Amino acid sequence: MxxxxxxxxxxxxxxxxxxxxxxxxxxxxxxxxxxxxxxxxxxxxxxxxxxxxxxxxxxxxxxxxxxxxxxxxxxxxxxxxxxxxxxxxxxxxxxxxxxxxxxxxxxxxxxxxxxxxxxxxxxxxxxxxxxxxxxxxxxxxxxxxxxxxxxxxxxxxxxxxxxxxGIILSDLDEAEGDADDDEDEEDDEDTDTDSPRASRAQPEPRDPSGQVSLDELTKMLAQALEKEDYEKAAKIRDELNKRNG
Structure with a gap:
């Protein structure tokens, strides 16, 4: 006002x-x-x-x-x-x-x-x-x-x-494809009862500093946009920009 x-x-x-x-x-x-x-x-x-x-x-x-x-x-x-x-x-x-x-x-x-x-x-x-x-x-x-x-x-x-x-969609499309491939691999591995993934959840990939890796952040950004959670996407985008200098 x-x-x-x-x-x-x-x-x-x-x-x-x-x-x-x-x-x-x-x-x-x-x-x-x-x-x-x-x-x-x-x-x-x-x-x-x-x-x-x-x-x-x-x-x-x-x-x-x-x-x-x-x-x-x-x-x-x-x-x-x-x-x-x-x-x-x-x-x-x-x-x-x-x-x-x-x-x-x-x-x-x-x-x-x-x-x-x-x-x-x-x-x-x-x-x-x-x-x-x-x-x-x-x-x-x-x-x-x-x-x-x-x-x-x-x-x-x-x-x-x-x-x-801004958020670039072309980069996110590639990230979504990678995320889908990872999910398919996880589904295949989960069907094997001898697989360690069937008995325990795997932590998110992290870099040596203990932070979530850039690749994982990019995938998280793609998932947030797919769910139309634009507020979360904006926060992830800011973190990516900060990491990339």
Whole structure:
């Protein structure tokens, strides 16, 4: 709510006083130039299994094989889901109110950009225009996407964000194949009563430091995605990125 109050206040200042305090394209903009933007599309929305009241919003690289999971709050998830399903609430939600307010002061939304990732927190900008000036407003990705959906504008990110936080499906397909092969081997061995695997469970492969191996983490990531447990997948992805430096 506080974030949307700031956005609405910013639009009011645009109409009343101009845009000196915002990131105008004619001034020093937030985005580097030239900016390589990557378009995203919404692939799914699922409830968090470890954080009550949270949801995982899954964004996919349009025309690519990378996925970007973002954890969002329940209110924002509801607002996004309502817009995706084209449901009209009895009374306007906060993001609907923002759209009505922007339209009345003749401000349009051009695009939404997930522009940065710092210490696990995503940052985004809502790129707007009042007809004379193009400017961008700081917003949480969940609010920015909920608003962007109502204006029917594209969602973008930048390569640095997607390369750091994205999950590549091609690597996961290979991992799933390896995991299936391992399961088949385990089934064959379990049918032999003389096999040690029939009498005791085997520990997960670990490297000399005592950590789960990179290969095993990759397989766990594939399994989490197959089960659509995107929150767990995001945590495993972060651990893989940390291990790979």
């Amino acid at each position: 506080a974030g949307l109050f700031f956005i609405c206040t910013s639009i009011y200042h645009i109409v009343a006083f101009g845009t000196p305090h915002l990131h105008s394209k004619s001034q020093d903009t937030h985005f580097p130039s030239p900016l390589k933007k990557i378009q995203l599309e919404i692939l799914g929305l699922s409830s968090s299994q470890s954080q009550s009241g949270s949801f995982a919003l899954i964004l996919g690289e349009k025309g690519g094989n990378r996925r970007l999971p973002i954890i969002i709050g329940m209110f924002e998830a509801q607002s996004i889901a309502i817009q995706i399903e084209k449901i009209s609430p009895n009374r306007p939600l906060t993001h609907d109110l923002f759209k009505s307010f922007a339209e009345h002061v003749h401000v349009v939304i051009l695009e939404v950009v997930i522009s940065d990732l710092k210490e696990g927190v995503f940052y985004s900008r809502i790129v707007c225009s009042d007809g004379a000036t193009t400017f961008d407003i700081d917003a949480r990705p969940s609010d920015a996407i909920a608003i962007g959906l109502r204006f029917g504008v594209p969602i973008f990110t930048v390569e640095s964000v997607l390369s750091e936080a």
